Amino acid sequence: xxxxxxxxxxxxxxxxxxxxxxxxxxxxxxxxxxxxxxxxxxxxxxxxxxxxxxxxxxxxxxxxxxxxxxxxxxxxxxxxxxxxxxxxxxxxxxxxxxxxxxxxxxxxxxxxxxxxxxxxxxxxxxxxxxxxxxxxxxxxxxxxxxxxxxxxxxxxxxxxxxxxxxxxxxxxxxxxxxxxxxxxxxxxxxxxxxxxxxxxxxxxxxxxxxxxxxxxxxxxx
Amino acid sequence: xxxxxxxxxxxxxxxxxxxxxxxxxxxxxxxxxxxxxxxxxxxxxxxxxxxxxxxxxxxxxxxxxxxxxxxxxxxxxxxxxxxxxxxxxxxxxxxxxxxxxxxxxxxxxxxxxxxxxxxxxxxxxxxxxxxxxxxxxxxxxxxxxxxxxxxxxxxxxxxxxxxxxxxxxxxxxxxxxxxxxxxxxxxxxxxxxxxxxxxxxxxxxxxxxxxxxxxxxxxxxxxxxxxxxxxxxxxxxxxxxxxxxxxxxxxxxxxxxxxxxxxxxxxxxxxxxxxxxxxxxxxxxxxxxxxxxxxxxxxxxxxxxxxxxxxxxxxxxxxxxxxxxxxxxxxxxxxxxxxxxxxxxxxxxxxxxxxxxxxxxxxxxxxxxxxxxxxxxxxxxxxxxxxxxxxxx
Numbered sequence: 001x002x003x004x005x006x007x008x009x010x011x012x013x014x015x016x017x018x019x020x021x022x023x024x025x026x027x028x029x030x031x032x033x034x035x036x037x038x039x040x041x042x043x044x045x046x047x048x049x050x051x052x053x054x055x056x057x058x059x060x061x062x063x064x065x066x067x068x069x070x071x072x073x074x075x076x077x078x079x080x081x082x083x084x085x086x087x088x089x090x091x092x093x094x095x096x097x098x099x100x101x102x103x104x105x106x107x108x109x110x111x112x113x114x115x116x117x118x119x120x121x122x123x124x125x126x127x128x129x130x131x132x133x134x135x136x137x138x139x140x141x142x143x144x145x146x147x148x149x150x151x152x153x154x155x156x157x158x159x160x161x162x163x164x165x166x167x168x169x170x171x172x173x174x175x176x177x178x179x180x181x182x183x184x185x186x187x188x189x190x191x192x193x194x195x196x197x198x199x200x201x202x203x204x205x206x207x208x209x210x211x212x213x214x215x216x217x218x219x220x221x
Numbered sequence: 222x223x224x225x226x227x228x229x230x231x232x233x234x235x236x237x238x239x240x241x242x243x244x245x246x247x248x249x250x251x252x253x254x255x256x257x258x259x260x261x262x263x264x265x266x267x268x269x270x271x272x273x274x275x276x277x278x279x280x281x282x283x284x285x286x287x288x289x290x291x292x293x294x295x296x297x298x299x300x301x302x303x304x305x306x307x308x309x310x311x312x313x314x315x316x317x318x319x320x321x322x323x324x325x326x327x328x329x330x331x332x333x334x335x336x337x338x339x340x341x342x343x344x345x346x347x348x349x350x351x352x353x354x355x356x357x358x359x360x361x362x363x364x365x366x367x368x369x370x371x372x373x374x375x376x377x378x379x380x381x382x383x384x385x386x387x388x389x390x391x392x393x394x395x396x397x398x399x400x401x402x403x404x405x406x407x408x409x410x411x412x413x414x415x416x417x418x419x420x421x422x423x424x425x426x427x428x429x430x431x432x433x434x435x436x437x438x439x440x441x442x443x444x445x446x447x448x449x450x451x452x453x454x455x456x457x458x459x460x461x462x463x464x465x466x467x468x469x470x471x472x473x474x475x476x477x478x479x480x481x482x483x484x485x486x487x488x489x490x491x492x493x494x495x496x497x498x499x500x501x502x503x504x505x506x507x508x509x510x511x512x513x514x515x516x517x518x519x520x521x522x523x524x525x526x527x528x529x530x531x532x533x534x535x536x537x538x539x540x541x542x543x544x545x546x547x548x549x550x551x552x553x554x555x556x557x558x559x560x561x562x563x564x565x566x567x568x569x570x571x572x573x574x575x576x577x578x579x580x581x582x583x584x585x586x587x588x589x590x591x592x593x594x595x596x597x598x599x600x601x602x603x604x605x606x607x608x609x610x611x612x613x614x
Binding site: 049051071072075076077078079080082084086090092093094095099103104105106107108109113 | 224225227228231232234235236557558561562563564565566567568569571
């Protein structure tokens with residue numbers, strides 16, 4: 001699913017570089033990316049998803065050479081292939097829960113918002129226990145409920161790969177476990193690959209693979 | 222595009238206060254020039270139409286604009302009066318028909334105009350209910366007067382006293398409503414029409430009182446051959462009825478009674494030219510073509526409109542800059558949202574579309590609002606606009 005070879009990345013303003021000689025994550029794997037703050041975990045997700053373009057090497061994600069795609073093609077690839085879960089949820093306050101879940105369909109013409117998509121959103125909401133909140137505003141939800149909405153938004157397009165950037169960072173321990181359970185259950189049910197950035201080493205034994213990003217020479221001034 | 226419009230719509234609805242403020246500001250900016258232009262056109266057309274339908278107007282020398290405004294549009298300007306003899310003089314030439322106009326009286330905030338029956342046929346005013354004027358003390362109401370005051374044939378209304386605290390002055394006259402007119406969508410709708418003689422009675426130039434030949438001794442101060450002098454006990458009538466109509470009379474020569482203006486309808490163009498020639502050297506009176514006077518007023522309006530346009534465009538520019546500033550600041554505040562869109566895979570063009578859709582919806586709504594108000598004002602505010610201009614002229 002993810003195959004990186006000799007990847008080098010440096011921000012244009014300098015001061016940070018990432019070198020990945022080799023990284024392979026098979027399809028259906030649940031992998032954790034760990035490392036101290038500033039080691040390049042988020043940068044690694046950006047390179048894998050095509051948000052950032054490497055200075056050298058090969059980035060193969062879901063059998064696509066992401067590093068050779070144009071900007072527009074990378075965006076199209078991303079919205080169809082990858083689901084994102086962010087630490088701060090990044091839900092839109094002017095849309096209700098159902099509209100937030102279906103938000104990716106509003107952003108690119110490659111995704112068609114049809115009855116199937118709506119049915120999938122309803123099913124995901126039910127599976128994640130937020131189906132009674134569909135007409136609520138995100139402002140009216142708890143942190144845990146918001147994160148479940150964010151997970152539903154990441155999964156609604158049935159992506160092959162889910163990239164989660166510290167999705168449990170803002171949650172209390174009980175909600176954290178429940179969120180991880182839900183995310184893993186959905187990835188299993190939909191046969192998705194998961195790469196999740198986490199600082200919580202207590203969760204690592206639940207993952208199939210752990211990637212230590214600090215080994216890739218990430219450095220910040 | 223549908224999705225971009227949907228997201229933009231949801232954002233604008235969620236931030237409805239900000240949206241409303243911006244839309245209203247833009248509507249005013251866009252609407253003002255539209256409304257001004259429409260107003261100007263409507264006023265000029267309606268004023269000119271009435272002026273052009275009045276061939277000539279005779280009045281005392283002085284402000285020609287005041288004469289036209291008071292005689293044609295019934296806005297009180299305090300013009301000096303001619304006499305009934307001046308109207309007769311026109312008739313006697315055989316060159317034109319004269320319609321006397323007596324203005325200056327009011328009845329419950331509406332002008333009372335004394336004229337002859339010829340005025341109704343000249344202006345093609347049709348009776349909606351009741352009948353035309355027939356005897357002294359009757360009135361016919363313009364459509365708006367009837368609607369506003371809720372009066373119909375059989376009702377009555379009092380003229381307003383000209384000086385409230387003048388105890389020796391003229392008392393109100395009770396007018397009998399005998400008819401109401403169909404709407405003419407002009408100044409005639411806001412007028413109480415009476416016969417010119419009724420107007421003179423209302424002004425105190427004619428009056429009716431108890432018959433002195435049969436009056437008792439305590440009313441009479443002195444009786445000589447053909448003359449009787451009464452004291453204040455003599456009953457004066459403030460209403461003309463079938464019983465007392467006979468007692469109403471005028472003292473002095475009616476030819477000297479006041480007429481505010483005379484509408485002059487020449488029998489043909491040549492007669493009009495001849496008549497105008499007769500008044501060229503008349504220093505006390507003027508015979509003018511109302512269309513010419515209104516043309517001058519329209520030119521003043523046009524000059525004023527141009528100055529106003531410069532002010533409006535300056536304010537508009539400031540509004541447009543404020544709108545741009547608000548939108549730029551809004552998008553800056555939404556930088557995180559734009560970044561999230563990009564990370565999820567939203568194309569650049571799509572992001573521009575979403576932001577553009579917000580501007581489109583707000584500007585579109587503002588244009589629609591401005592057009593709506595422009596339409597309402599030009600189609601239903603003609604009378605109001607006309608009054609606004611004439612009161613200030």
